Amino acid sequence: MPRLLLVEDEFLIRMTLAEILADDGFEVIEAATGAEALAQLEASSPDIVLTDLNLPGGMDGFGVARAVRQQAGGVPVLFTSGEPIDPSRLGPRDRALTKPYLPSSVGPVLREMIARATDPAG
Secondary structure, three states: OOOEEEOOOOOHHHHHHHHHHHOOOOEEEOOOOHHHHOOOOHHHOOOOOEOOOOOOOOOOOOHHHHHHHHHOOOOOOOEEEEEOOOOOHHHOEEEEEEEOOHHHHHHHHHHHHHHHHOOOOO
């Protein structure tokens, strides 16, 4: 079961995604801020991170991604935002989804990203 760190400050979005992704076979660890994400990152060793770009508390999604790269190496990050994200700011294993998106479409994207990250040829 893939372990997902879900970082989203909007409670309803976080709860909806957590429920859908748990039903889709993910072990979901939740965080509402960058600081919570850092604590969960150390405690949970996720296979993938899904983070909103705009987070409260002084650390945005890019800050979360930097911490992921420092602590967890090649773990891919899926960013979400209400505005387009500049692709040049993404790591080689990262992707971005612009809101609104169908919550049911997130699981397949995450699985594809995990598969690519663990493929020795890729």
